[in-house]
Amino acid sequence: MTNALEIKGLSKEYKLGKGKSFFALKEIDLSLEKGKVLGLIGHNGAGKSTLLKILSRITYPSSGEIDVYGKLSSLLEVGTGFHPELSGRENIYLNGSILGMTKSEIKERFADIVAFAGVEEFLDLPVKRYSSGMYVRLAFAVAAHLDAEVLLIDEVLAVGDAEFQKRCLQRMDSLSKEKERSIVFVSHNMSAIVKLCDEVAWLEKGQIIARGAPQEIIDQYLAKTAELNRDIPVHLRDDREGDGRAKIVDISIAKNKIGQFFTSGSRLNLAVKFELSNAKAQNFKLELHLFNSRGNYLSTFSHSANLTGLKQESWLCEVKDLNLMPGDFFFNAHLYLDGQRADFVGRAFYFKVIDEKSEDNEIAISRQNPGIYLLNTWTTLKP
Amino acid sequence: MLYNFAYRDYRARYAQTLLGYGWAIIQPIMAAAVLFFLFHNLLKVETQGVAFLSFTFSGLLFWNYFAFVLSQSSASLISAQSMLQKIYFPRIILPLSKGLLGLVELSITLVIFLFIAFADAQVESLGLLSFIPLIISVLAAAWGLGLWLSALSIRYRDLQQALPFLLQMLFFISPIAYSPALVQERLPESMQALYYLNPISGILELFRAALFNLEYHPQAWLSILVAFLLFISGWWYFHRVERKIADLI
Known part of the structure; x- marks a missing residue:
């Protein structure tokens, strides 16, 4: 060649x-x-x-x-x-x-x-x-x-x-x-x-x-x-993209503060804070993209609303049933103002889902590619 | 590519303007009117026996082109910063293209000048031919200085602040609206050649000599030499720093 x-x-x-x-x-x-x-x-x-x-x-x-x-x-x-x-x-x-x-x-x-x-x-x-x-x-x-x-x-x-x-x-x-x-x-x-x-x-x-x-x-x-990114708080991250009209400064677990561990099916409350620069904008859209540790995309949580005119906006995102298999997950955070991307932080927030049964955890860790958990029950069928 | 860059600037210069080319007409006429009032009516300066307007306008014809090419080319690298960091093309095209861009206004000024000169003074038609080699000499001087300044201003931005001031000084020490004899008379014989280190002085003197059938100082040719030396040295220096442009700008 x-x-x-x-x-x-x-x-x-x-x-x-x-x-x-x-x-x-x-x-x-x-x-x-x-x-x-x-x-x-x-x-x-x-x-x-x-x-x-x-x-x-x-x-x-x-x-x-x-x-x-x-x-x-x-x-x-x-x-x-x-x-x-x-x-x-x-x-x-x-x-x-x-x-x-x-x-x-x-x-x-x-x-x-x-x-x-x-x-x-x-x-x-x-x-x-x-x-x-x-x-x-x-x-x-x-x-x-x-x-x-x-x-x-x-x-x-x-x-x-x-x-x-x-x-x-x-x-x-x-x-x-x-x-x-x-x-x-x-x-x-x-x-x-x-x-x-x-x-x-x-x-x-x-x-x-x-x-x-x-x-x-x-x-x-x-x-x-x-x-590398795991332990850096969001507001200190400098590997951002977007035009900088706003900055995501905090993503954290609200209310049920039990560390970054969850059990499958539990509730996830995420508080997201962002600060606006002086740029004028009417509305915003926040998108949290959920990935597993392997970097495979699973889902998106998004919300848009009009801006209140305050320097800082805080929003709470509630996920009722965190139906995920045991393993590591993270969110990429996107923030749009008037439809244009103002800020993006990759791997902005990490959390771990664990199962009460420890052998399931081991399977998940060895696979390192956890997906969505769907409720399933098993019964014997009579021949 | 030279043409494309010049065309780009040309379109940008006249986009969304009210008067468009009007500016190329109004500017020299206003300048001539102010100079007429100051130098002719108030100071009554001598203009080698040529009608004042023709004399001054012949000076402005060269000066405006010189000043335009020089100021545009010196700023050309800094104003194209983002492009220099993202696209490769021969860098020297940027300052050089301004010489082409200046031709638009030069040709408009030339037409006005011809109207004025033929109406107002005794013109040697054949002498007009000297315009071509002489305007090329002016271009060489403007390019030469422009190459020096654009390359130097990558490191020393203060040159951008110094340039308008420099141009203003040069305007007054050049015989644009007065006879060069006014200065030469006050200089000792040994110093007279120094006057022609300013390329504008000699080039203007030669042009007027050819056009209005006048005497000229034997050392006026020195200006042409200076103009081309500026060009060659500017070209040399520009190529020396060309590789560092993207890192330093």
């Missing part, structure tokens, strides 16, 4: 002054085969984006070697390079040209780009009038039609709706499978990584600490993540 990308001993050092320095990347060795998709995972600040920036020549390494076979293009942020005053049509040409396409190449793909983005009717409208969804779709569409042998894509799936995310993934998949394009893909969306990638590299503190088959590496990564 031929390689599309080879990296040897790549380091990036930032001088902090007073003789101190910081290695954003340290001695990275990595290669990518032609037509394959490599996923990069790791916590914020692990060096994923720095690596993509170096590969796309935005910033330069302190030492090391990079060989790219063919043209390389990158989409590190959706919509940079778009000018809000220009029309969709003009922005396609402008952005395409900035990303390295010639005018005739853009012309050739113009219809495909427009169709992919689904903005036919709005082509001559300035993009500042576009909805955020349309904006994102158009930006991705331009990048997805680049004729590069190697494509770098940073967390772009964090935006856009589910339907569009699906199309993005399909497009990337067909680029790699049908056109033999090689892709380096950074995401926090583990299910997207599993679906799309042939191989995953896990970056931590500027170094690759594991590399291999997607599901295997992701399982290791999630187990480590769970350990």
Whole structure:
């Protein structure tokens, strides 16, 4: 197999002054085969984006070697390079040209780009009038039609709706499978990584600490993540996403304070507190997504209401019957203001469900993939 | 790509404005009117025997382009910060594209100038041809300084504050609305060449000499040399720091 990308001993050092320095990347060795998709995972600040920036020549390494076979293009942020005053049509040409396409190449793909983005009717409208969804779709569409042998894509799936995310993934998949394009893909969306990638590299503190088959590496990564975030209170977490107009400051068990242990079928009362910045907003929507320790999604508790105008909002979420199998669970917390995501904290709250019968607990722990408990009773049937 | 960047700025500049190109017409005319009142009516300065409006407008023609390209290109990196951190493209395109953008207003000013000059003064039509090499020299000077300042202002943001002040000083020491002789007369022989270290001085003198059939100082050519030296050194320095732009900005 031929390689599309080879990296040897790549380091990036930032001088902090007073003789101190910081290695954003340290001695990275990595290669990518032609037509394959490599996923990069790791916590914020692990060096994923720095690596993509170096590969796309935005910033330069302190030492090391990079060989790219063919043209390389990158989409590190959706919509940079778009000018809000220009029309969709003009922005396609402008952005395409900035990303390295010639005018005739853009012309050739113009219809495909427009169709992919689904903005036919709005082509001559300035993009500042576009909805955020349309904006994102158009930006991705331009990048997805680049004729590069190697494509770098940073967390772009964090935006856009589910339907569009699906199309993005399909497009990337067909680029790699049908056109033999090689892709380096950074995401926090583990299910997207599993679906799309042939191989995953896990970056931590500027170094690759594991590399291999997607599901295997992701399982290791999630187990480590769970350990790391477990004891940090929500208001101290800085690995947030969202535009910052509001901040979830507390998630805790209310009323029945018996620690973070529950028995199956018991009542769960969660108190959620969030603080608003000065931004004006009419309403909010809180969503708590329930996952088991393996990172499998189970359910969502959500609530929306008008804001009262106070600096802080406190809400209580009551779950009457916590019908879960024994095991570890956590919530991801999302907060939307006027429909736009203002805050997101992954693994914001952990709890454990235990069973009175200790042997059931052991089964659950050995399986580490607990699901929902459905009430069941057994009786003998007479033949 | 140069054209695309210039086009982007061009569209943005005139989007949602009431007067649009009107500004390109009003600005130099207002400036000329103020200078006419101050320098001609009040101070009664000498303009090498050329009608004051033609003389001054020929100065503004070059000056406005110079000032526009210089101020836009020096700010070009800082104002494109987010793009510089997310997209790769040859960085030098940003400051250089401003030279192209300035051509829009330059050509409008040129048309006004021609109307005024032919109505108001004795014009040597062939001398008009000198406009092309001379405006290229002005562009070289503006690009050169712009490359220096844009690259330096990544580290030293204060340059952005110093620039308007610098431009204002340069406007007054350049012979835009008065005859260069006014300054030269007061300088000793040995210092006269220094006057042409300001590229605007010599370039303006040469243009007027060709257009209005005037004498010019033998050392005025020095300005053209300075303009191209600025351009070459600016280009060199920009390439030297280009790799660090995204890290430092």
